[in-house]
Amino acid sequence: MAGAPATNKTAIKNVVTALAAAFGNRLVTSQAVREQHGNTLTWVANQPPDAVVFPQTTEDVQQIVRICAGHDVPIIPYGTGTSLEGHVNAPLGGVSIDFRDMNKVLAVHAEDLDCVIEPGVTRKALNEYLRDQGLFFPIDPGADASLGGMAATRASGTNAVRYGTMKDNVLAMKVVLANGELMTTARRAKKTAAGYDLTRLIVGSEGTLGVITELTLKLSGIPEATAAGVCPFPSVDAACNAAILTIQSGIPVARIELLDALQIKAVNAYSKLSLPEKPMLFVEFHGTDASVAEQSERFGAIATELGGGPFDWATKAEDRNRLWQARHDGYHAACQLRPGTSAFATDVCVPISRLAECVNATQAKTAELKLVAPILGHVGDGNFHLTMLVDMNDAAELERAKFLIGWLAELAVSMDGTCTGEHGVGQGKMKYLLAEHGAPALGAMAAIKRALDPQNIMNPGKIVTLA
């Protein structure tokens, strides 16, 4: 019952027949739909599933899993397909479960600051739904991802420095296990000491241990006041040191983002801004009018001390939105730096004290390799992204880009950091896990995988390889 699942044609055919009987036209096998569900947003080849099914209930998902398990056929959960490391590819074939139709908000408990949702709800849809109640869900990875997918990949993003990542904001989940049983990971209490932390085990497991069919999420109150601004610095070091001092001083900054000079150049062109082409911090503060003013002032003093400035403060919502829209469009802006190329993003995270050194070394290595790759960083967490613009017709350039990803992963690990702060492992980062975690930890991950998925049918070929 262990090892690679059978991907023989007969098993697939039997599964497709059974699913079609149960789900009718909610089971799709067209080439276009299958390829769309194997989309990787990387240079990893598209490996489409054999079929795509659209469940409407948890019971549907249990039925799908039981049918697949009965034939050793892989299952790949699918949210919006915005993951960046090949998480939704189907290297061994199988059935993609698309949560498009499981997109209801089931309950909002305003007094408890939580809500219960289906996994296909996207973060923007949830925030739209919550706005009237003065609440919001703070995790913002940029893309309008599904919340099931965000939990599965332990997503974070710009607000994480203040509000944490998905691991901090998922209270509980319902998860269909490989045997078709429905596991509830926890109840709605804000904290618990009642046994193993199944919630945190499932968050970040990328569908390899079970399929999430319901989430209970922590919510936050929409802050009374928000202030934002941008500040240029003479160097990456100065900007990083400003971020370190901000965090150390206990300023509860909501967002603190580094854009390197090249990224600013891209943003200026794309968003019609005229920011100085230097390393810049984009910052945002949440609180009351008075506390936001105080935080801004204190941050300003730190920035000045480190040679930063002049400040450009935006307390008006429209100015603020324009700035943050420009930040959020950073990826699209980067793409325009070299029209005709493909953009590939990678991310690492290091202790904040090593961040400037890591960013500087990355810029130098990028130049040495004659690559174009602006940098965007969630610097309060020591996390940054490198967006490589690669001419896919130039095989040598593509090889240099692949080399740079591996080089950066190894550099981050050598600095006591991680090969991925928020994009996840998927297919792309598996090869770096041994260096990062060591054999005993990887062995423990494999043992847990085998214990919960002895047939290896849950998104196989991601995170851990079973011997």
Added chain:
Amino acid sequence: MAGAPATNKTAIKNVVTALAAAFGNRLVTSQAVREQHGNTLTWVANQPPDAVVFPQTTEDVQQIVRICAGHDVPIIPYGTGTSLEGHVNAPLGGVSIDFRDMNKVLAVHAEDLDCVIEPGVTRKALNEYLRDQGLFFPIDPGADASLGGMAATRASGTNAVRYGTMKDNVLAMKVVLANGELMTTARRAKKTAAGYDLTRLIVGSEGTLGVITELTLKLSGIPEATAAGVCPFPSVDAACNAAILTIQSGIPVARIELLDALQIKAVNAYSKLSLPEKPMLFVEFHGTDASVAEQSERFGAIATELGGGPFDWATKAEDRNRLWQARHDGYHAACQLRPGTSAFATDVCVPISRLAECVNATQAKTAELKLVAPILGHVGDGNFHLTMLVDMNDAAELERAKFLIGWLAELAVSMDGTCTGEHGVGQGKMKYLLAEHGAPALGAMAAIKRALDPQNIMNPGKIVTLA
């Protein structure tokens, strides 16, 4: 290799001989020391280990585990023995590993706001060590517990509403697995998406999956300003509603503790205070001078709106310390309510919207059972403690107290809460896990336990029962 470990006398004798040869007088088998290491702080009978060993290094721990594993002999990690649910008892005999001598702070990374320590460092010792650097470790369960034990039991306490629990403040650990291998759960990056969250799996696993030999902890800056105060309320409902509104308004309260009228009576007598004998909130705010003043003012407005007051504010450190010392002495104060009795603490945690209802029902049931049991609550988290003062010579009273614990656990679970918010499972709360988690989740916990500890030698008889 599965099931209950062999506890035959020959195996124990062989292990003691091997440990004595390796550790000399750091291996102790005296009756007094063994009994002290089986101390449960509950009415669960003392079940002493067969021997106690005092390692000095991670390699020592690996050697101990390998010797025990070679003879199927259980291993029970021991910090300071302050756990409350029989975690350190040895129901199947075995070897207690006492971390008394592994008490060094190995590194403080002030820029990264983290430190690396051995598991025997206590929270007070760590904070003493850090004070000169303007840093502190915020988790405060009351007792001066070891940080290894606090991680193992997922401890929290008064500051958790603002700073989180141990799950939020442990970045990484070194853990000796059942096979003697040393696993590193994560690196020092503030966040990661690189595979299963082994850190959160070990936090709260109570020594049943491995033995913690090193911890990397998040630190916080000592706040520039602190304000604290006490406020009486006409009812438990009013006090709980004030807590809900405080959290909902986004006031970043650092501590918000409920003491019921009986607990206030106990505190007044013990700490020579003259607080009104009503439900009271003890609150504390951290921040800058201005933000602390603003938070206090806003909390005051909420309290007044709910019929609370008058306020007694203490901005002077000595007044504040006197109040919080009284709060921390709550357990000893409770004991004096009925001299000659024994005090037994239990805890539950519910969604905050159900807290008042849960506390009121608990007070009524306590009265109905003719028990004396003051209540203390970390109400920002929906978590509260019941301290039962039981005449151990009255068998009927003891039975009623045991009944009350089970009744309260079931009530909390029926309110979508947990049978323990912070004390953990140990031996005492195992019987409530099925109702709380359901069979699939308990099955997953057992599968994980079997996968990482196939011989069932790691603190067996706690959390999960293996069939």
